[in-house]
Amino acid sequence: MPVTRETAEQWIRAYAAAIAEHEQALTQLDMAIGDGDHGANMQRGFQAVLSRLGSVAEGDLGALFKLVGMTLLSTVGGTSGPLYGTLFLQMALKTQGKHELAPEELEAALRAGLEGIIARGKAAPGDKTMIDALKPAQEALRQALNQKSSLAEALRRAEEAARTGRDATIALVARKGRASYLGERSAGHQDPGATSAHLLMECAARTWM
Ligand code: ADP
Ligand code: MG
Ligand code: MG
Secondary structure, eight states: OOEEHHHHHHHHHHHHHHHHHHHHHHHHHHHHHSOSOHHHHHHHHHHHHHHHHHHOOOOOHHHHHHHHHHHHHHHOOSSHHHHHHHHHHHHHHHHTTOSEEOHHHHHHHHHHHHHHHHHHHOOOTTSSSTHHHHHHHHHHHHHHHHTTOOHHHHHHHHHHHHHHHHHHGGGOOOOSSGGGGGGGGGTTSOOHHHHHHHHHHHHHHHHTO
8 A cells, every 4th residue: 555645644643542552551561661641642742633634634744744743742741752753754855745654754753753763862873762663673674675675565575573672671671751751670671661652553554455
């Protein structure tokens, strides 16, 4: 399936549904190493996105991603809102005026979003954050597309890489965000943001399979 405004909106709607489904699980993870609000933060943000999507049916891909990013920035308190907001605003800049994306353009947009998160949050791979799921996913996506895989296959590999990265956060000691206040005691727990980031990639793989 091509990456159009319509299918990208399906991706966002699928993610909002996944967040609603996993709200409690995300909160549980954040209770162990944070302040127990990651599920609620994401749920608030994506319910607001859903309600605004209802009123804006038209527009290019850039307009869609801008709406998502601005909504997350303005409705989600906490660290994850501005970071996911940045992801979507950077994707918006890359997709302004476009009604359809080639697979490589989707990867470039995702890469710009990831770089935006890194610029804003200053986390590196291994710091036990959403970066640990997103960066391997972007790299797997790029590598698969370089090898001439279909978008569906490339996103499948990206989802797998995000899952592996998410699982690897369990063993890590947090060096960014609230979990870093726990120091060594943060090890042994899966990072909530890496978990929501994996869900984002899972929804992408399901949307464009
Ligand atoms: P808060 O920590 O403000 O309560 P959330 O609970 O919604 O916000 O989000 C926590 C998640 O944000 C963490 O699990 C981690 O993945 C992510 N995070 C925290 N700090 C950073 C950072 N500097 N860079 C990237 N991700 C981060
Ligand atoms: Mg929190
Ligand atoms: Mg909080």
